[in-house]
Amino acid sequence: MSEYSIELHDVKKSFDGGKDFVLKGIDLKIHRGSLTAIIGFSGTGKSVLLKHMLGLYRPTSGDVHVLGSDLSQMDDNELTQFRCKYGVLFQSAALFDDMTVLENVMFPLDEHRRQLSLEAKIQIAHKKLNMVGLEEKHYGKLPSQISGGMQKRTGLARALALDPEILIYDEPTTGLDPILTEMVDNLIVETHKLSGGATSVMVSHDLAAAFRIADFIVMLDAGKVLLSGTADDFFKSEIELVKRFVNKGMKHQ
Numbered sequence: 001m002s003e004y005s006i007e008l009h010d011v012k013k014s015f016d017g018g019k020d021f022v023l024k025g026i027d028l029k030i031h032r033g034s035l036t037a038i039i040g041f042s043g044t045g046k047s048v049l050l051k052h053m054l055g056l057y058r059p060t061s062g063d064v065h066v067l068g069s070d071l072s073q074m075d076d077n078e079l080t081q082f083r084c085k086y087g088v089l090f091q092s093a094a095l096f097d098d099m100t101v102l103e104n105v106m107f108p109l110d111e112h113r114r115q116l117s118l119e120a121k122i123q124i125a126h127k128k129l130n131m132v133g134l135e136e137k138h139y140g141k142l143p144s145q146i147s148g149g150m151q152k153r154t155g156l157a158r159a160l161a162l163d164p165e166i167l168i169y170d171e172p173t174t175g176l177d178p179i180l181t182e183m184v185d186n187l188i189v190e191t192h193k194l195s196g197g198a199t200s201v202m203v204s205h206d207l208a209a210a211f212r213i214a215d216f217i218v219m220l221d222a223g224k225v226l227l228s229g230t231a232d233d234f235f236k237s238e239i240e241l242v243k244r245f246v247n248k249g250m251k252h253q
Contacts (some may be wrong), residue, residue, distance in 0.1 A: 002068060005052055005166060005199035006030035008153030011062035013048055018060065021049045024223035026062070030216075035192045035200040037210035039221035041245070046203045047212065050170060053201065055079045067165060084112050087198075091171045093151040095143040104137040105129060108161040128157040131185060131194060149180050156191060160224060167195065169202040173209065185209045194219050207245065219245065 013023040022045050030036050038046050051057040052064050055071040055091060064071045067085060074082060095104050105125040109116060116124075129139060132153040143151055152172070159167060169188060173181040185206075192200045200250070204210050210217050211231040218228045227234065227242050234246055 002075070003032055004029040005032045005067055006201070007047075007063075007065040008052065009053060009063045009065075011049075011059045011064060013045075013052065013057060014060045019232055021060070022050070022223055023059070026225060028218060028225055028228065030199060030201060032199055033197045034215040035189070035202070035213065036216045036218060037214035038201065038218045038220065039205070039207055039245075040138050040226075042205075044220040045223045046220055047170070050168065050201070050203050054088070054168065055083065060147050067105070084108075084162050085165045086168060086181050087162065087164035087166070088168045088170065089152070089156050089172055093143075093155035095151060095154060095158075097143055099144060100140050101134070101146065101150075102126075104143070104154055105157045105161055108158060112162060124156070124161065128160045129154070129222070131160065132157045134192065142169045148176065149183055150156045153187065154182055156187060160195070163196075165198055167191070167200040169200070169204075171203055171205060173204070181206070181209070182240075185213055189213050207248075 007108065008026050008028045011023055012021050013025040014021045026049060038049065040046055048057065052059060053066065055074065056071055069082065071079065096107065097109065102122070102125050105128055106121050109121040109124060113121065126136070134150060134157065138150060139145055143154070143172045146154070172188065174185050176184065188200070188202065192198070202210070202214065211234070214231070216229065217231060217234060219226045219234070221241060227237055227239060234242060
């Protein structure tokens with residue numbers, strides 16, 4: 001078994017036939033079982049990189065291997081099944097408005113674990129909701145009837161429903177107030193600890209949080225990896241853009 005869950009080799013991506021590349025040769029290895037934050041200024045390719053990891057985009061050139069499998073060799077049906085190995089917490093929680101908290105968490109089970117009885121699905125959903133700290137009295141409520149923090153917890157419980165090997169967090173604290181931001185950050189850390197060795201990848205604009213909670217940090221610039229390492233590597237870096245980014249991020253703590 002490789003020590004890396006996700007490996008990208010010289011990944012390039014163009015949306016216009018090769019005239020303008022968003023990703024310009026990404027070489028990146030995500031350690032198995034780690035919590036890795038991907039950071040960078042807006043427009044550096046963070047979201048495009050994330051979609052390659054999920055197999056939503058195919059690279060113009062280069063290779064993307066996830067859990068030892070080459071995503072480029074899979075057809076659409078194979079990719080759909082493979083994505084059961086992921087759990088994704090979207091920026092806005094992205095809950096179904098007409099489903100209760102419990103039904104939202106059961107949705108992946110209804111789609112991909114149809115052989116399970118209703119009772120078994122409910123039991124799993126209860127377990128995941130309890131894992132993220134949401135009280136049972138809220139399980140029958142609609143998303144509009146619970147707070148933003150509870151919606152994030154519900155979204156995370158849904159992401160955990162299939163016991164994923166990889167957890168993806170796409171800008172999980174964008175637009176949140178400082179108190180809710182800290183709650184979500186702590187929830188990510190606790191979930192990572194309880195996930196049984198899953199690999200967590202967080203795309204974030206929040207540098208202070210990345211330094212506080214991530215094992216490894218990857219900084220993108222102009223479609224390439226500028227620096228990859230620990231928080232200490234970033235503090236010690238002599239790369240001018242890294243120094244500017246670190247100073248800017250630390251001022252907002």
